Amino acid sequence: MAATVGLDRLTVIPKPTVAALITGDELVHQGPSGPGQVRDAIGPMLPALITQAGAHLPAGINHLGDSLDELTRGLRESQADLTLVSGSSAAGPADHLRQALTALGAELVVDGVACRPGHPQALAQLPDGRLILGLPGNPFAALVAFLTLGVAAIARMRGLPLAELPQIAIPGGVHCHPTSTRLVPVRLTPDGAVPIGHDGSAMLRGPATADALAVVTPGPTKAIAARLLTSAGTTPWAG
Ligand SMILES: Nc1nc2c(c(=O)[nH]1)N[C@H]1C(S)=C(S)[C@@H](COP(=O)(O)OP(=O)(O)OC[C@H]3O[C@@H](n4cnc5c(N)ncnc54)[C@H](O)[C@@H]3O)O[C@H]1N2
Numbered sequence: 001m002a003a004t005v006g007l008d009r010l011t012v013i014p015k016p017t018v019a020a021l022i023t024g025d026e027l028v029h030q031g032p033s034g035p036g037q038v039r040d041a042i043g044p045m046l047p048a049l050i051t052q053a054g055a056h057l058p059a060g061i062n063h064l065g066d067s068l069d070e071l072t073r074g075l076r077e078s079q080a081d082l083t084l085v086s087g088s089s090a091a092g093p094a095d096h097l098r099q100a101l102t103a104l105g106a107e108l109v110v111d112g113v114a115c116r117p118g119h120p121q122a123l124a125q126l127p128d129g130r131l132i133l134g135l136p137g138n139p140f141a142a143l144v145a146f147l148t149l150g151v152a153a154i155a156r157m158r159g160l161p162l163a164e165l166p167q168i169a170i171p172g173g174v175h176c177h178p179t180s181t182r183l184v185p186v187r188l189t190p191d192g193a194v195p196i197g198h199d200g201s202a203m204l205r206g207p208a209t210a211d212a213l214a215v216v217t218p219g220p221t222k223a224i225a226a227r228l229l230t231s232a233g234t235t236p237w238a239g
């Protein structure tokens with residue numbers, strides 16, 4: 001098309017690159033989990049999310065143990081524009097993200113987001129400008145964190161505006177959180193959105209079977225309308 005209108009030089013923005021570091025000594029990657037084990041549910045969902053957000057994942061999914069050294073090395077060696085780290089965003093003895101960021105001289109740009117699930121997410125910038133996004137270990141919380149800060153970071157790296165979220169009625173109402181924005185899996189009907197439950201932060205059943213997520217603003221009681229996270233190309237539900 002550029003050639004047909006006689007253009008010889010074009011400004012292009014390359015697709016951002018993303019790396020994924022999945023941490024957790026308790027994680028297994030095949031078959032059912034045994035005592036003290038958890039099947040990794042974040043690694044399998046990230047490639048499609050990253051592609052839908054418009055980025056590449058050239059080095060695939062990397063699995064790390066729960067040590068500060070391993071995480072610091074993984075972050076230092078990552079060449080990606082945006083590195084995702086799951087499972088070390090909180091403040092427990094095996095949660096090393098903040099210490100690793102300090103060791104690398106990173107600036108913590110966002111330290112927690114007032115949303116449920118997903119509030120321990122963190123966004124940091126290394127001295128050379130590359131970004132690091134901490135995803136909470138609970139799988140629905142990790143999904144929400146990617147959709148909240150991950151999609152926004154990738155959109156801005158691509159020079160794109162953030163998607164406007166349409167409003168939708170919730171005829172039966174939905175409970176608000178007093179101080180945080182709730183992300184609620186919903187089914188879409190001709191009358192509006194209907195919450196489908198199974199929305200605990202460790203659960204993927206609700207989001208996996210939802211048509212979209214309702215973005216419910218904080219309030220004292222129930223909301224009868226919400227914004228809808230469903231715009232094409234940015235969510236797992238886009239058709
Ligand atoms: N002092 C605080 N502690 C915690 C807070 C807080 O704000 N302050 N928030 C809680 C919330 S909410 C969440 S969510 C978790 C996030 O913790 P981490 O990101 O450090 O994650 P872990 O503790 O390693 O894991 C939490 C939970 O998820 C399981 N997990 C981890 N990775 C995976 C995976 N890839 N696939 C499936 N499940 C995974 C892990 O086994 C744990 O059960 O922090 C709370 N604590």
Ligand code: MOO
Pocket residue numbers: 116117118119120136138141201202
């Ligand atoms: O981010 Mo946590 O409970 O919201 O899973």
